[in-house]
Amino acid sequence: MAKRRATSGALLGSSDETGLRETRVTENIEIAAGVFLLKYPRERDFLPGQVVGITVDRRIAPRYYSISSGKDEEFVDLLYDVVPGGELTPLLAALRGGDLLFVSPPSGAFLDGDEEGWWIATGTGIAPFVSMAKSGLGGRKHLVHGSRLASGLYYRKYFAAVLKERYVSCCTKEAGDGIFSGRLTAWLGQQEDLPTSGRFLLCGSAEMVVDVRDLLIARGVPFGNISSEIYF
Amino acid sequence: MAKEPLFGRTIEELGETARRFGQAPFVARQLAEWLYRKRVDSFERMANLSKTFRASLAEEHVVGLAPPERTTISSDGTKKYLFAAGPGRFVEAAFIPEERRATLCLSTQVGCKMGCLFCMTGKQGFQGQLSAGEILNQLRSLPESDRITNIVYMGMGEPLDNLANVLSSIEVLTADWGFALSPRRITVSTIGIIPAMKVFLERTDCHLAVSLHSPFEDERRTLMPVENLYPLAEVLGVLRESAIARRRRVSFEYIMFGGLNDTPRHAKELVRVLDGIRCRVNLIHFHPIPGTPLHGSSDETMLGFERRLKESGIITTIRKSRGQDIMAACGLLSTKALTSRPQADY
Structure with a gap:
């Protein structure tokens, strides 16, 4: 979070x-x-x-x-x-x-390993994934980051360089080079080869977390493979 | 500018209002009595206040009551009331009559931020906090208001994510100048927001119900994202340290999901993690919501689970499902379809 x-x-x-x-x-x-x-x-x-x-x-x-x-x-x-x-x-x-x-001392259990998986974030919800990537856990990860404005796609250059084609940015209010135009749920919905195995980590608003979780479950991802961190 | 409501204000806040109008300190108590004891719905009827003061109040304030906009009645007698909570925002309250008591299930937020996998309210996202007045209006404007014997903060929203307003509403409910309800008649439910829970335990004598749903950390995390930040073990640690069992009742809510959290292994672990806490466990039927991957445990499994807990000395009940046919049962409240706020963008 x-x-x-x-x-x-x-x-x-x-x-x-x-x-x-x-x-x-x-x-x-x-x-x-x-x-x-x-x-x-x-x-x-x-x-x-x-x-x-x-x-x-x-x-x-x-x-x-x-x-x-x-x-x-x-x-x-x-x-x-x-x-x-x-x-x-x-x-x-x-x-x-x-x-x-x-x-305060660090706390929390929104953790990940280096196995293949997906990170999905909106806005400042990107933060834990920046930490994970900078700690060497990004080698086999896909990242989907959504924002209303392109200025909200924090660390875009960093992830584009590190994750390359495994990084997707989505924007609902602005268009831009290499940016998917629409919600990240729309992008996810278009992916026919979205895997049903592997872990999915979600961080962002409750609305995004609930929508993405529903989408993933409908696509056959076991809910036990989905871990969420919400803003509150 | 919109007129500010007075209903829901504490005695201290009413005192500030009275002072602002140049009134004596005792006027705060008079206002409270009119609002909460005599239950009037206009300033005109506050007969022991001066006419000038009443007129001044009416210029800047409203009493702040709002009757329910819709009532839905279940075949089991449960009633679901829809209340407006500001423009385009609605909450639901459930009135649950039983032979010897009548319980009101209150909402504290429009929607919810917690994102629990099994909850319909969570699916509508979060549209805002209810003020203390909006929380209390669900009691005051209920047609059955005088029949209510028990109040549970278990409707829409996470009560301890709206701590200040929940505490104010409890103050009004329990104070002698307010509704004068015993705190033993009030239960507040939480998923375990630890800092707020500590404050709640310090400042009130109300009962506490903690949503548990799995004794295993990894499993609970998939059901309730809050586990990532406030793990159950720490929540239980706070309850142990608080030594609260003599003063109030602590209960744990446990929705039973078939094949997920209803095995003998779960019962055994539940007994282990609750060791040292005087409490009761409420086993709850799961009420399916659209698109859920979860399903409820069978009655036979629930009875077996109940027996195991009881044999280990834990007071356990299987809670009756009430109002399921009108979507008023546990976890089913939602006003998503009514909200005028556009879907959150992200």
Whole structure:
């Protein structure tokens, strides 16, 4: 999961219970309108696909984001979008290099191996797959990434270079070179040779997850082969 | 600008409203009594408030009640009520009468974000949170409101994903200035959002029902994506640490899927993982939804599963299916067809 995933901020009690640790922001760059890539030094090991909770103030409950950097990289990268009027994300967006950040231990079980399989994401839901690919798990993976706008196809160049023809980008509101015009479910629906074996990992909005899961099940994929990470 | 509803506000919030209009602090309690005890539906009828204040209130506020827009009645007496929750948004509530009690199943969200494989609400995606007033309106505007003995937060949505409004609604339900219901008459269901669950356990005395559905992590993950973030083992750890069994009832909801989670191995593992938690297990018939790869366990299998749990000392019941013919039974509520919001783009 790459988006906010906490319930109402201050209601969630003491941040100390979450094992928050202080760190300093390395950089915090707006990579698309309202979407930021935050970077801080990696002090704890994590598994590709895991999440960390972050906050700028111990009184504000952390929100959880998927790590989008490789497991051996020097820095931890987090991709997040700003929720207008939200309690935390506008404060995150104001962070600069050197600012204080509170970070929870990595957690979560949205994990994968290096066997053949499919990754399907929308928007910032791409984050765990970036981490997996940068950790060496992308060699036999297909990736389908959907977004309304082409600017939301984060890491497009990276995946086009690494996965080559196994990377498909879909866009519903804009056309572009090499971009499928339409929802990712439309692209998936057109694939006659979609395998029914292998694992399918889904990350994005609940709507996408439910739609894709239904589509895959209708195509004969056992539901046990489908693992989902949802935004909430 | 739309007028703000007062119904659903806590005593503290009503106090702020009263102060804003230059009223004395005790007016908050008067407002609460009119809204929740005397149950009036207009400011005009709030007779012990000054005429000027009532007129001022009416300029900026509405009481905020909305009667059900549609009623569907099951052959078993269950009734499903459709309520509007803002323009183009609807939720359903189920009224379930029994011999000695009458239960109201409330919704807390329009749709749901959790994406559980077996749930019809999850298939409609998420269209928004209900305010405390919109949650409570399902009780207050119900024709059978006075007959309700028990309230379960088990309708559309994940209650603990709307924590602030759920807590406010519980405050109004249980306070002496509110509906004055015993918290022992209220059960909140969750799939196990741990941070919110901890707050709920700290701040209320209501019963808690946790959707379990499989004692095995990998299997539960395929049914409920939340397992990836908040594993069952950690949810159970919180319940053990909370030492809550003396104060409230903890139950575990277990929908039985044929050949998936209904074997003796599952029963044995369920007994193991629940060790140390005073609880009850509710076994639930699966009500199939369109396109599902799942099917329900046979009655015989459910009875055998129940027996195994009981023999291990776990209080276990097989919950009656109510309102299945009107899509009001567990996991079947949905207002997708009615929502005016375009399908989410991605």
